Amino acid sequence: MIDVTAILLSAILSSVAAGAVAFHFLRQTAPQGANRSMPDHDARFLFQGRELLNVSGGGQWLFETGHGKGDSDWDQLRHVLAPRFPGLPVLPENMDADIVTCPTNLPDDEAELLLERINDLTRVTLLQHGDSTAQPADIHRRLMTDTRLETLEQAVEGSPYPIWASNCDGRITWANDAYKRLAENADTLDNADIPTLFDLPEVTPPAVPRTRLSLTLKESDSNIWFDVTSSQSSVGCMHYAIDINAVVQAEIAQRNFVQTLTKTFAQLSIGLVIFDRRRQLALFNPALIDLLGLSPEFLSSRPTLFSFFDRLRDMQIMPEPKNYRNWREDMSDLVTAASDGGYLETWNLPSGLTYRVSGRPHPDGAIAFLFEDISSEVSLTRRFRSQLEVLQALVDGMPQAVAIFSPSSVLTFANESYRTLWRCDPDSSFADLTLDDAMRHWMTRATAQADLTRIHPTQTDIISIPLINGQTLSCRVQQLMGGNFAVIFGQEQDAPHLPFLQNSA
Template sequence: MEDYLILAIGAGTAAAFLIVALIFVALRPKRSTRMHVGIPETVLLFRNGEVVDHTPDAAELFNRTILTGMGWDEVREALSPGFPALPADLPISQMIWASPNVPHAELIAEPSANRLHLRLRCTPDGAANLFRSRCQTDEHNRLVELSRNAPDALWHTDTNGNLLWNNDAYEELCRDAGKTPEDSSPIDLKLPTTRVERTTRVSVKPDGHPQRWYEVVSRPVSDGWMHYATSIDSLVNAEMAQRNFVQTLTKTFAHLPIGLAVFDRDRQLVLFNPALVDLTHLPVDFLSAKPNLLSFFDHMRENRMMPEPKNYASWRDKLYDVVSAAREDRYCETWNLPSGLTYKITGRPHPDGAVAFLIEDISAEISLTRRFRSELELTQSVLDCFEDAVAVFSRLGVLTFSNAAYRAQWDCDPDSAFAEITIVDATKDWQQACDASPIWPDLREFVLTLRDRQSIGADLVLKTGEPMRCALCSRWPPVRHLSGSPPLQLFPDVINWSKKNIAL
């Protein structure tokens, strides 16, 4: 009987405990079925389109201490790198976005009346990845500051040219062009057809401001292109100034009869004038193509506008020695061409390693010099045929000509003398070889007087007893310098010494 009583009491106690457990389970608050045990969440609470509350870790997500009052545009801008499909307006229905860039990350929007719960959920990816991301945070922030504050415009586009990211300098460039970053690119830039780096020079014309020039370097990246725009206004202005200067020089040298060829430091022809075309007979299109120094002289040789060297191969090797000599301002040659023309080639140094060659046709000058030299030799031959001693003095009293009889009579050679022989020097020698006579001062005055004079003469006796006759004449037959030019009085004063038998 007691055993049945004990069993009854135990059964009643067990039933009471079971009832209490069921009541506890029924009364326990229900947890959301969306919660995943062990998965951290960052939650933002919106009310009327603005953030009113958030979890503590949300401050790190937006890199700011106060999130209250943030609108959907600011939140969307911060989350768009991981969730590019976020709508431009605040969600009005429950939505879930999976991140294409961050594995195991999703964003959940739960609207309710004028409220919105925005949950960012990310499955832990291991201690190693978490530690590495923490260590790279400082470097990431540093790179962000460097790129955003860079003085050059930087922007990232996809393969279709759509803007993905830009820095502050790019936004300033857009403002100068009268556009916004959301509009089309302020620079008319065509993407390369191949995945290779390309450099493009472009310009932007702001309203009311001078045109601005940029050099854009486009480099392929995994998801599109990175573009780097550097301002080159100073470089373009320098190139335009140089171009204008070259044009000015070209106009200045266009009417010169001397051919001009200027080669830069790379030995490329950068400037020439029309006279060079006339003198070298080189085609204009060839010179306009900026040939190098070797090609320039090769074409001159083919046109027979330079003397044929004995060994042209070795001459080409020595051509750089010619350039070095020209850079030191010591290159000057005279070319006697097969056509009979004579060219004078002069090398002159220019700044920045450039060198200029001047080609001058001196055929007329050489011909005149040769003709004048021939006339002088003819005159000398005529004077040497005289038996009497003849000496010719210039207006300044300098001995310019003498014949063989004079040099034999007075035992002198004016051509081999170190200094010029004047009438004073000559009369001293004559006076020492002759007896006393009053003719010597008159003779010196006759030669050094510039006005017209009458011919004079005197009979002299050498100290050897030989009589001589000295005649002075200020009229010598004129010689024409050039055909059609007026007569040129070359020999104004002539002193003629002739032997004469004088009764002593």
């Protein structure tokens, strides 16, 4: 029973002590003098945790200037005082001691912020030392206003871009240093203290127009381009100019580059069409019209990629799909392959024309397709292949065995008689067969009396080669065009000679 009574007595005494402390803080924080005609300018704040319990008259004005800033009353007070007293804790419980003094960060400012904390109560007092008769709240308001104005002045005057103000009549009333430096170098006939450099259109609120204007400098034929933004108020306009000379020069260079490309594309014999990232036709050259027979009206309407290829299919300018149901899927695969730069096909058309079509990716997701008429090239290749086949058949039908070597003495061709005579197939070898390799094989069927070392690219005499089966061959080397040479084998009574293979040079 005694212990319970002691505990209750201790709790009552603690509550009374805490209440006395709170009453002491409240009494010192509350405004003094009920008959004052002017509001109390002393700046004192009493917090319980982060909640404001009481505030003096001058402190009330300071606190309300931060209305809506932060999630708590303490955050609102920090918004008002922290620019001047950066040492003010983020949270009251973060204080390093029960009494903390925060100095100001402004020059020639003798104020300090006194923080006192007991349990969860925190009192903040703005103290202004010196001989000033002004109240701390008034001094804080003036200092913050001066600091803000000084910051704005430094920002405007130190701006590298021209800024100026004009009245309702359009006369310039103020300009920053950048504008004045520009006016000194500008070629203008205005003799005013602050000359007008730009002829701006009228501004109608609430519009904030942006105007691109140029300015000529003294002793210079080139212009400097600016992007001028104007904002109107009740007393006139504020104007802000940004140097966009580099942007204008880049646009001119880009326009010239596009014109050069357009002229180049116009002279190409290869048809070119470019689709943008939305797969809509963006550019084509005249050769595309000549090759594909598409109308300029259709191309100028900027059809989509699928519409473009649908038109080609309808005009039988591209191979007819075997399965029309999969046509769209095939087109999607075509776009994907072109985007990766891997699309390359040869279109053999019913008209007898042959087109080589390739797709290449372009910047910003665009795709370019190239159409090249290779009908003549294909026809020439076919004729050349046919002639080679005729020549192959002619040489294979000869009774003489013929082996043709390149200038580096590598076997490049052997007719059927050579394969039969020497019982070998040079095409079955993965490695290149040289003249030395061939002679080693020839020695396997020749007698020891055969002297094959006499066979060389410049040899012109006829050589007799006795074979182990009793036959005797005659061998001769004949020079061909381009440094090639042929080794010809025949019966000894027949002189191995191929007039149509002889080098006319």
